[in-house]
Amino acid sequence: MAKVMRPLLFLLLFFCSLSQAAEQPLAIVIHGGAGTIDKGAMTPEREQAYRDKLRQALDAGFAVLEDGGTSLDAVTEAITLLENSPLFNAGRGAVYTYDGHHELDASIMDGRTRQAGAVAGVRRVENPIRLARLVMEQSPFVMLSGAGAEAFAESQGLRLVDNHLFDSEHRYRQLQRAKERLERQRGEDYRAAVEGLPSPLRMGTVGAVALDKFGNLAAGTSTGGMTAKRYGRIGDSPVIGAGTFADNSSCAVSATGHGEYFIRYNVAADICARVGYLGKSVVQAADEVVHRVLQRAGGTGGVIVLDAAGNFAMVFNTEGMYRASRTSAQPARVAIFE
Numbered sequence: 290m291a292k293v294m295r296p297l298l299f300l301l302l303f304f305c306s307l308s309q310a311a312e313q314p315l316a317i318v319i320h321g322g323a324g325t326i327d328k329g330a331m332t333p334e335r336e337q338a339y340r341d342k343l344r345q346a347l348d349a350g351f352a353v354l355e356d357g358g359t360s361l362d363a364v365t366e367a368i369t370l371l372e373n374s375p376l377f378n379a380g381r382g383a384v385y386t387y388d389g390h391h392e393l394d395a396s397i398m399d400g401r402t403r404q405a406g407a408v409a410g411v412r413r414v415e416n417p418i419r420l421a422r423l424v425m426e427q428s429p430f431v432m433l434s435g436a437g438a439e440a441f442a443e444s445q446g447l448r449l450v451d452n453h454l455f456d457s458e459h460r461y462r463q464l465q466r467a468k469e470r471l472e473r474q475r476g477e478d479y480r481a482a483v484e485g486l487p488s489p490l491r492m493g494t495v496g497a498v499a500l501d502k503f504g505n506l507a508a509g510t511s512t513g514g515m516t517a518k519r520y521g522r523i524g525d526s527p528v529i530g531a532g533t534f535a536d537n538s539s540c541a542v543s544a545t546g547h548g549e550y551f552i553r554y555n556v557a558a559d560i561c562a563r564v565g566y567l568g569k570s571v572v573q574a575a576d577e578v579v580h581r582v583l584q585r586a587g588g589t590g591g592v593i594v595l596d597a598a599g600n601f602a603m604v605f606n607t608e609g610m611y612r613a614s615r616t617s618a619q620p621a622r623v624a625i626f627e
Contacts, residue, residue, distance in 0.1 A: 378493025383513025400506030496543025524548025546590010
């Protein structure tokens with residue numbers, strides 16, 4: 290009898306292990322920015338281009354998870370593809386500064402260890418999200434900026450590129466419109482003039498959150514910042530707790546919107562705190578912060594949020610947010626408008 294039971298026991302343990310592995314959900318959620326969308330001006334061809342690129346980045350990130358890769362790998366892969374597209378305000382689609390340059394920001398965070406890396410104001414890094422990850426994994430620091438960040442990139446073997454790589458005609462036209470508007474309001478308070486710029490000129494980000502087979506969360510965000518920004522302005526995207534946050538015990542968040550408000554209200558960390566300390570769902574927590582705290586203060590934008598059970602939220606208080614999601618339990622979904 291013992292000889293018969295032993296193989297049965299091994300089989301039972303084997304199938305139990307398979308069952309446990311199958312129960313661990315995989316998930317990835319991405320965004321391409323909120324508040325930059327004018328539905329009336331969106332042609333069917335341009336809308337399809339956005340949908341196709343979002344789907345490509347989503348599928349690439351999910352393929353990493355299906356192949357056994359980590360959530361950090363999936364986030365990095367998805368954001369890299371979005372940075373390489375001129376459609377989004379990150380990497381090759383970055384907006385111009387007032388002086389006609391491009392200054393890029395990015396951050397990434399590991400939900401397992403709460404290690405994080407960020408770069409700000411870099412001009413010669415083709416994929417800032419990859420440099421942010423190197424800062425996290427290969428340096429004793431969390432955030433590097435400007436020329437120092439680029440020197441670190443070179444020390445890690447990253448090839449620096451000419452800033453003109455990020456040039457694009459439609460972003461240049463946006464810069465001209467912004468500067469014309471600022472010039473017309475020269476006699477007014479500079480702060481009021483900047484805050485009076487249309488939302489598409491003040492926003493634009495890409496980001497991703499992911500959950501891997503090990504049950505670990507990660508989040509990342511990348512941006513070209515605000516059109517016509519000056520004086521080395523840095524938004525929320527590279528600020529841990531504002532534009533990016535991840536903790537396995539609560540959730541992972543990537544934000545997009547008017548960065549100054551996301552910094553002041555610590556948006557990403559606040560959402561995770563409500564999940565972790567108050568037991569809120571990711572949908573509840575995101576809705577409270579985006580529609581109550583943020584909007585009441587005058588802040589516009591949105592967030593993508595994911596927890597360790599694979600539950601996610603895509604919440605925004607603008608006309609639309611480029612976004613996509615896919616989990617092991619739900620098929621791919623791409624959306625732009627409400």
